[in-house]
Amino acid sequence: MQLRGGVPLEEGKEPAVINRTNQSKALPFKVLQLLVPILALCIAFSVISIYTIRHFGITSVTTTVASTLQPCHDEPTSLERWIRPPLNLIHAMTDKELLWRASFAPRIKEYPFRRVPKIAFMFLTKGPLPLAPLWEKFLKGHEGLYSIYVHSLPSFQADFPPSSVFYRRQIPSQVSEWGRMSMCDAERRLLANALLDISNERFILLSESCIPVYNFSVIYHYLMKSRHSFMGVFDDPGPYGRGRYNENMAPEVDITQWRKGSQWFEVNRKLAVNIVEDTVFYTKFKQFCRPACYVDEHYFPTMLTIQTGNVLANRSITWVDWSRGGAHPASFGRSDITDEFFKRIFKGHNCSYNGRPSSICFLFARKFAPSSLEPLLQLAPTVLGF
Numbered sequence: 376m377q378l379r380g381g382v383p384l385e386e387g388k389e390p391a392v393i394n395r396t397n398q399s400k401a402l403p404f405k406v407l408q409l410l411v412p413i414l415a416l417c418i419a420f421s422v423i424s425i426y427t428i429r430h431f432g433i434t435s436v437t438t439t440v441a442s443t444l445q446p447c448h449d450e451p452t453s454l455e456r457w458i459r460p461p462l463n464l465i466h467a468m469t470d471k472e473l474l475w476r477a478s479f480a481p482r483i484k485e486y487p488f489r490r491v492p493k494i495a496f497m498f499l500t501k502g503p504l505p506l507a508p509l510w511e512k513f514l515k516g517h518e519g520l521y522s523i524y525v526h527s528l529p530s531f532q533a534d535f536p537p538s539s540v541f542y543r544r545q546i547p548s549q550v551s552e553w554g555r556m557s558m559c560d561a562e563r564r565l566l567a568n569a570l571l572d573i574s575n576e577r578f579i580l581l582s583e584s585c586i587p588v589y590n591f592s593v594i595y596h597y598l599m600k601s602r603h604s605f606m607g608v609f610d611d612p613g614p615y616g617r618g619r620y621n622e623n624m625a626p627e628v629d630i631t632q633w634r635k636g637s638q639w640f641e642v643n644r645k646l647a648v649n650i651v652e653d654t655v656f657y658t659k660f661k662q663f664c665r666p667a668c669y670v671d672e673h674y675f676p677t678m679l680t681i682q683t684g685n686v687l688a689n690r691s692i693t694w695v696d697w698s699r700g701g702a703h704p705a706s707f708g709r710s711d712i713t714d715e716f717f718k719r720i721f722k723g724h725n726c727s728y729n730g731r732p733s734s735i736c737f738l739f740a741r742k743f744a745p746s747s748l749e750p751l752l753q754l755a756p757t758v759l760g761f
C-alpha cells in the first residue's frame with residue numbers, strides 16, 4: 376500500500392485494488408470480515424489447483440515412462456534399471472530425444488556386473504524380410520548373444536509370430552531415401568535404439584537382401600575379437616569420390632580427409648556413440664552433400680576417418696558383386712545359388728584381421744532375391760555351416 380501510494384495509478388488499471396484500499400481505510404473491521412472468507416476461498420482454490428496439476432503431471436509422466444522403463448518399476452534403487460534393455464522397442468521419443476538418450480556412455484571402462492556382449496543386427500528395410508527363415512536358422516540356439524532391430528517404411532505392418540526372432544523388433548521408423556540425409560537418419564535411429572541395450576557391443580547394418588555366410592559362432596568371435604570396426608573406407612580421387620567434395624565443408628572436412636565407403640558398415644559401441652552424438656559433421660553433410668553427392672556413401676566414412684581412423688579396418692565385411700558393372704551391384708536368385716557360387720565369396724580375397732593376413736574376409740553377403748531362399752536353406756548346413 377505504501378509503495379503503491381507513491382506511484383500514480385493509471386486510470387482504469389486495477390480498479391478493484393483502488394476500491395479495496397479506500398474501503399480498508401474507512402472500515403477496517405468490516406473489510407476484515409469480508410476478506411477472511413475470500414482468503415479462505417483463495418487458499419482452497421490454490422490447494423485444489425496444485426493438487427490437480429500434480430495429479431495430472433504425475434499421470435502423464437507415468438504414461439511416458441511406463442512405455443520404456445516398465446521392467447524397472449519394482450526396483451527403482453537397484454542397478455537393474457540401468458542395465459536391463461527396454462522390453463518394448465516402441466517408444467514416444469523424437470529423434471532428438473532418442474539420440475540424446477543414446478549418447479549416454481559410462482566413463483568407467485569396467486562393468487560392475489557380468490556383461491555378455493551382444494551383436495546388434497540392424498535391418499534397414501523397405502518392408503518384408505523374405506530371407507527371415509534363413510536368419511532364424513542362423514540365430515537358433517544363440518539367444519542372449521544377439522539383438523535384432525528393424526527399420527522399415529512407417530506404413531509397413533510387420534506380422535511375425537511370437538516365436539520369431541523378428542517379433543516386435545521393429546523400431547519407430549520414418550521414410551528414408553537413398554543418397555539423402557534421411558538414409559543416414561534411419562541408420563542413426565537404428566544405432567540409437569540398439570545403444571539403449573548396454574549389452575550390445577558390435578553393431579552391423581544389414582538389408583533385407585543380406586545373408587550370413589558363416590555360422591553364428593564364427594561370426595560372433597570374429598567380431599568380438601576384432602580390434603577394428605569394419606567400414607569400407609577409401610580415398611577415391613575421381614569424380615565419384617573427391618569430385619563430390621564441396622569446399623564449404625572446410626575447415627571441418629578438408630578435401631584430403633574426404634572418404635567414400637560402402638553403406639553397409641559394422642561398428643563397435645564406441646563408434647556407434649560417436650555417430651549418434653555427432654552434430655558438427657552432421658550439419659556440414661546435410662547442407663553440403665546433396666545428390667549427386669550421396670551422403671550415405673561419405674558421411675560416416677569421412678567423419679570416423681577424421682575422428683578415429685586408426686580403429687577402422689577400411690574394409691567391409693559384407694560381400695557384394697560389382698563385376699557386372701553399372702550403378703547397382705549384381706542380384707542373385709534361385710539359379711545362382713550353388714557350391715561354386717559360394718567359392719567366389721570364400722576364396723580369392725586377401726585381407727588383414729588384427730594386423731595378420733586372414734582367409735576369412737566376408738561374414739555377410741548381398742544381394743539375394745526372395746527366390747534364393749529355398750536353395751540357401753538347403754545349402755546352409757553344408758556350405759554355410761548352420
Ligand SMILES: *[C@@H]1O[C@H](CO)[C@@H](O)[C@H](O)[C@H]1NC(C)=O
Pocket residue numbers: 590591592593760761
Ligand atoms: C561353425 O563353423 C566352424 C567352421 O566353419 C566349425 O568349426 C564349427 O564347429 C561350427 N560351429 C557350430 C556350432 O556349428
Ligand SMILES: *[C@@H]1O[C@H](CO)[C@@H](O)[C@H](O)[C@H]1NC(C)=O
Pocket residue numbers: 603680684685686687688689
Ligand atoms: C585405415 O585407414 C586409416 C587412415 O585413414 C589408418 O589410420 C588405419 O590404420 C587404417 N586401418 C588399417 C587396419 O590399416
Ligand SMILES: *[C@@H]1O[C@H](CO)[C@@H](O)[C@H](O)[C@H]1NC(C)=O
Pocket residue numbers: 723724725
Ligand atoms: C593373396 O596374397 C598372397 C600372398 O600374400 C598371394 O600369393 C595371392 O596371390 C593373393 N591372392 C589374391 C587373390 O590377391
